Amino acid sequence: MRAVQITEFGGPEVLNVVDVPEPEAGPGQQLYDVSTAGVNYADTHQIENSYLAAQQLPLVPGAEFVGTAAGGGPRVVGLLDGGGYAQKVAAHPRLTWPVPDGVTDEQALAVVLQGATAWHLLRTSAHLxxxxxxxxxxxxxxxxxxxxxxxxxxxxxxxxxxxxxxxxxxxxxxxxxxxxxxxxxxxxxxxxxxxxxxxxxxxxxxxxxxxxxxxxxxxxxxxxxxxxxxxxxxxxxxxxxxxxxxxxxxxxxxxxxxxFWLAHCMARPHMMDDAMTELLPLVADGALTPISGGRYPLTAVREAHQDLLARRTTGKLVLDPAR
Missing domain, CATH: 3.40.50.720 (NAD(P)-binding Rossmann-like Domain)
Structure with a gap:
């Protein structure tokens, strides 16, 4: 399968699209076919090895995806420990949520990590x-x-x-x-x-x-x-x-x-459920408007990171693993 892999730490120049073996589902995991992968600012830190958790090489970046279970099933949006910039991922079903009809891949990806972060910043941390x-x-x-x-x-x-x-x-x-x-x-x-x-x-x-x-x-x-x-x-x-x-x-x-770091909510899945069960229906009803920042081919992943770092973007950036 095609994936974005890094073999050395650095800036966007270290991101390369290569053929790698399909991931193997670990205990409790499921293999998913990815229709859209999300890009986050934290990913620019991850490839530098300058974020909160130390990274190991070689590395496939990416913490979120929209896709379907291998062999068929409903469309879900999910969170990952890594490996999201790829055509297939191994994920825990407990950290996936069905995407309502009428909600696009881009909108679902906007809320699963960034929207859940905004939700917990205001509700859990700030107690607005x-x-x-x-x-x-x-x-x-x-x-x-x-x-x-x-x-x-x-x-x-x-x-x-x-x-x-x-x-x-x-x-x-x-x-x-x-x-x-x-x-x-x-x-x-x-x-x-x-x-x-x-x-x-x-x-x-x-x-x-x-x-x-x-x-x-x-x-x-x-x-x-x-x-x-x-x-x-x-x-x-x-x-x-x-x-x-x-x-x-x-x-x-x-x-x-x-x-605040969303990883601690991922370790407590009920905290993610609290956010996702409110956010996805709000998007489906048109009461919450995620901003699309652009859909990039997987082969243009360097450009996506460059645009993020240069502050040329608004809203949510995603990658198309089929291109």
């Missing part, structure tokens, strides 16, 4: 309360575009999004953000970013920040929090070290810094 101000960093991205919609749906008093271009900022406002700002304000001065967040909130500090950049964005976001505010961090896109947070700095304003 009605009327609170929510800041969504990278509000036009795969997680952010869904988090903006969910925060609005669940009663946020004000939603502030950041996005790197006028077009992306306009999209976040179409999705439900009250106001959007340019995260480049944080490039040299986290204080300027914190001031911009407060200004966007009518001069007041904010209650919740969903942050996936690190560096100055993290520092500025923490500074902008109100008493009892929560900063939930779930990514390291800036590839910068984030300064340590002193206990006294948290105590001064009763602030909280919370880390």
């Amino acid at each position: 309360a009605a009327g609170e101000t929510v800041v969504v960093v990278a509000g036009a991205g795969g997680v952010g575009s869904l988090a903006v919609q969910l925060a609005r749906r669940w009663g946020a008093g004000r939603v502030i999004a950041t996005a790197s271009s006028p077009e992306k900022r306009a999209l976040t406002e179409e999705l439900g953000a009250d106001v959007s700002i340019d995260p480049a304000l944080a490039d040299d001065d986290p204080k300027a970013f914190a001031a911009a967040l407060r200004e966007a909130n009518g001069g007041k500090p904010v209650d919740v920040v969903l942050e996936m950049t690190g560096g100055h964005v993290f520092t500025g976001s923490l500074s902008a929090l109100a008493p009892f505010g929560r900063l939930v961090t779930y990514g390291m896109a800036a590839r910068q070290d984030t300064p340590s947070v002193a206990p006294g700095a948290l105590m001064q304003r009763s602030r909280a810094v919370i880390g």
Whole structure:
């Protein structure tokens, strides 16, 4: 079968489409034919070996797929420990969910990892309360575009999004953000970013920040929090070290810094069920709108990663293993 494999760590240049043996289903696993594979920003870290879990070579990246069980069956969307950039995958059925009629592969992939992340960021980690101000960093991205919609749906008093271009900022406002700002304000001065967040909130500090950049964005976001505010961090896109947070700095304003990684929900499948059983019907009913960022042939996987890293994309990117 065809798959994307890396034999050395690096950037998009290490991604190669090759013929490899079909995966073998392990204990409790099922073999699936893949119709569409999902691409996530975390994959760019995985191929560098710069993410949270150490990787082993050779490696087939990819953590999600839509497909059918080998030999036939209903269309499902599923999560994987790896191996998703391929024509076939071995997955645990417990981490798959039926895709409702009318929901496309791209839409299902948008919610299985990124949508579930947005769901848990707001519900499990931030414990969003009605009327609170929510800041969504990278509000036009795969997680952010869904988090903006969910925060609005669940009663946020004000939603502030950041996005790197006028077009992306306009999209976040179409999705439900009250106001959007340019995260480049944080490039040299986290204080300027914190001031911009407060200004966007009518001069007041904010209650919740969903942050996936690190560096100055993290520092500025923490500074902008109100008493009892929560900063939930779930990514390291800036590839910068984030300064340590002193206990006294948290105590001064009763602030909280919370880390989130969806892998821990995958180890507790009922937590994934909580998110998926709400998100997929919302998409089917048209109440939640995943943003498609583009369908790339498997042979164009390098281009997909390059576009992600250059911030040229919005929403969900997917790969077509048949091309």
